[in-house]
Amino acid sequence: MKINRRIIRTVLVYAVYILGLGLLQTILPDRAAILGVKPDLTLVLAILAGYLFGQRDGMAVGLLAGFMRDALAGRGLGLGMLLLMYAGLFAAVAFRRFFRRNISLGLILVILGTAIYHLVITFLTFAVPVLPGVVYTLSGLYQHMLQILPGALIVNFLVGIPMILLLYYAGPYRRGGRPEEDDEDEERNVGDGLWQTK
Amino acid sequence: MSKPRKNRIFAIVLITLLLLAVTLLSTLPGSPLNFITSPISILLEPVQKGLSKTVDQVNGFFSALSESIDIQAENQRLKAENAELRNQVDQLAEAGRQYEELKSAFKLKSRFDAYEIVGGRVMTREIGSWFDVFRIDVGSRDGFRVTETMSYAVVDAQSQLVGRLMATDLASGKVLPLLHEGFAVSAKVNTVSSPLFRVRGDFDLKEQTLCLIDQIPLNARLQVGDEVITSGAGGLFPAGIPIGRIVQVLENDDRNQRQAYLQPYVDLENIQTVFVMKAEDHED
Numbered sequence: 001m002k003i004n005r006r007i008i009r010t011v012l013v014y015a016v017y018i019l020g021l022g023l024l025q026t027i028l029p030d031r032a033a034i035l036g037v038k039p040d041l042t043l044v045l046a047i048l049a050g051y052l053f054g055q056r057d058g059m060a061v062g063l064l065a066g067f068m069r070d071a072l073a074g075r076g077l078g079l080g081m082l083l084l085m086y087a088g089l090f091a092a093v094a095f096r097r098f099f100r101r102n103i104s105l106g107l108i109l110v111i112l113g114t115a116i117y118h119l120v121i122t123f124l125t126f127a128v129p130v131l132p133g134v135v136y137t138l139s140g141l142y143q144h145m146l147q148i149l150p151g152a153l154i155v156n157f158l159v160g161i162p163m164i165l166l167l168y169y170a171g172p173y174r175r176g177g178r179p180e181e182d183d184e185d186e187e188r189n190v191g192d193g194l195w196q197t198k
Numbered sequence: 199m200s201k202p203r204k205n206r207i208f209a210i211v212l213i214t215l216l217l218l219a220v221t222l223l224s225t226l227p228g229s230p231l232n233f234i235t236s237p238i239s240i241l242l243e244p245v246q247k248g249l250s251k252t253v254d255q256v257n258g259f260f261s262a263l264s265e266s267i268d269i270q271a272e273n274q275r276l277k278a279e280n281a282e283l284r285n286q287v288d289q290l291a292e293a294g295r296q297y298e299e300l301k302s303a304f305k306l307k308s309r310f311d312a313y314e315i316v317g318g319r320v321m322t323r324e325i326g327s328w329f330d331v332f333r334i335d336v337g338s339r340d341g342f343r344v345t346e347t348m349s350y351a352v353v354d355a356q357s358q359l360v361g362r363l364m365a366t367d368l369a370s371g372k373v374l375p376l377l378h379e380g381f382a383v384s385a386k387v388n389t390v391s392s393p394l395f396r397v398r399g400d401f402d403l404k405e406q407t408l409c410l411i412d413q414i415p416l417n418a419r420l421q422v423g424d425e426v427i428t429s430g431a432g433g434l435f436p437a438g439i440p441i442g443r444i445v446q447v448l449e450n451d452d453r454n455q456r457q458a459y460l461q462p463y464v465d466l467e468n469i470q471t472v473f474v475m476k477a478e479d480h481e482d
Contacts, residue, residue: 023242026322026333027250029257030467040326055206063213071235072322073329075364075372075380078221080329082214089210121328128221134380140401147405148326 006173013172014049014061021045022068035151039159040114042069046084047113048164050091051106053173058088083121087113103164110160111153118145118152227364228345233338236368243335243369246321258288299355299471310357310436313475316340320470321370331364331372336474338366351428351435351475358463359383359428359441360472371474375466376441377404384431385411385441393418394429397441397460407466409442411458420447420458436475 021041028038042065050058066081074080091109122145126138224231262284318336334352336342342350342363350363352373361375362383374381382398393415400410414420424444430437442462450456 019242019245023246023249023322025325027246027253029253031257038326042325059210068238069325069329071238072333073325073331075329075331075374076221076224076229077231077234078217078219078224082217082221085213085217125328128218136379136401144401144405152326 009174010172013170014057014064017045017167017172018042018061018065018068022065022072025069026072032155033151034155034158035148037148037151037155039155040117040152041159041163042066042084043087043114043117044110044156044160044163046088047091047110048106048160048167049172050088051094051109052164052167052171055089055092057172058092059085060088062086062088079124083117083124086120087117090116103168106164107157107160110164111157114152114156115149118149226346227349228343229365232344232365233367235370236337239333239337239367239369243321247319247335250321254292255285255289258285262288296471310475312478313436314341314478316342316474316476318371318472318474320472330378331374333370333372334472334474335369336363336366336371337369339368340474342366342371342474342476344371349434351439352472353439353475354464354469354472356463357439357473359435359439360464360466360469362434363474373472375399376409376462376464377407377466379404383435383441384429385426386429387418387420387444388425388427388440394431397426403459407462408445409460409462411444411460412456414456414458420444420456422447426460436477 025039025041030038032038046058046062046065049061062084063081066079066084067077069080069084070077091113094109094112122141123138126136126141220231223229262280262282316336318334320332321335322333324330324332344350344363344366352360352362354360359376361373361378361381363371364374364380365372376383376397376399378399379401380399382396384394385397386392386394395411395415395418396413397409397411400408403410411420411426422444426441426444428435428437428439428441440463442460442464444458445461446459448457448459
């Protein structure tokens with residue numbers, strides 16, 4: 001019974017985050033942009049969910065947030081899901097061997113994740129153009145990526161600050177309410193069980 | 199390697215392959231996969247409208263506050279009242295603008311009388327450079343069904359070209375704007391018996407809000423300032439929809455490779471209401 005309530009709370013909180021941030025992202029005014037780039041809220045959410053709560057959460061949040069992105073503004077279905085799923089997985093795996101999960105490292109991971117995301121999508125757009133008949137040059141796409149990357153890094157870092165605090169303090173798990181680790185194949189204790197003891 | 203880890207890697211690989219297949223299939227015009235988004239569109243439609251309205255109001259409020267920042271401290275009460283009134287004025291102005299747009303739509307209807315014109319509101323905008331189509335609240339329930347051979351022209355209230363419908367689900371449609379590199383339309387200069395050429399979006403020009411003109415015939419004389427309209431060739435876009443003006447002509451040694459830049463009339467940044475055109479003899 002207790003477990004069910006915990007799961008329901010987790011699902012509900014994630015649903016609110018994914019729906020709310022997904023919608024907010026598509027109606028943000030231009031004034032929210034830095035160097036012409038608006039924050040990528042769902043990308044930051046997937047990265048932070050993976051970083052703070054492990055592979056399973058990162059993957060699930062990435063998939064669902066990616067679906068929202070594809071449904072609302074994607075040229076097709078699937079690409080956003082794929083990218084954000086890997087963003088969540090990457091965040092869950094990166095740094096884990098060497099560092100404990102804390103807020104400042106989470107923000108560094110947001111910057112790193114944003115940069116890798118733009119690199120990957122640049123290559124994917126070149127390799128698998130989503131629109132038939134459209135031909136891209138790799139150099140053109142790369143130049144474009146270089147133009148938007150500084151703004152994307154700054155703006156995602158800035159929105160990462162309130163978001164990591166939100167997930168940390170009002171996240172899908174109560175502080176201290178997730179004693180066991182969901183990444184059952186991991187040898188080390190990670191996730192809530194680790195960072196809450198600090 | 200432990201069994202759970204093996205299973206997880208297997209699941210990730212499977213999901214990746216599945217998503218790649220979905221990505222490729224969903225790009226096909228008229229793909230039934232696009233209807234997967236119908237439930238979410240229906241569910242989110244009222245939420246999105248409410249949220250958009252709230253954001254507009256908050257935006258208006260902050261605009262009003264920032265504009266009145268120079269007012270003296272002792273005028274705080276008046277400043278707040280002023281901001282509130284200004285907010286109300288903004289909302290009334292917006293309502294008036296929408297009324298004007300609807301009034302223009304009637305003119306639109308009389309101008310393209312062989313077309314059914316359906317008005318729609320922009321629900322969501324692009325998410326960055328890579329997820330860059332916008333959604334409107336016009337979908338297959340309004341009789342618009344995009345297939346491999348059928349799409350629909352989208353114009354603004356002044357009947358200026360906005361783009362084309364690229365996918366629909368039950369409650370919403372995705373619009374490919376004319377600045378997008380996937381967009382192309384047959385066009386001509388707005389003069390009698392002008393040769394036809396192609397206007398298309400270009401990846402490098404998108405940030406400058408310009409379109410590229412190419413496939414210009416040898417006998418075509420293009421000049422800066424010429425107005426460009428749709429030619430009607432191809433049947434998707436009716437003839438005579440204004441697209442924009444030529445701002446630069448790029449001559450080339452090889453006259454077959456001539457190009458020009460076009461500044462579209464439509465203001466995609468601020469557009470809120472669009473109109474989708476459907477030929478009246480078109481089967482639903």
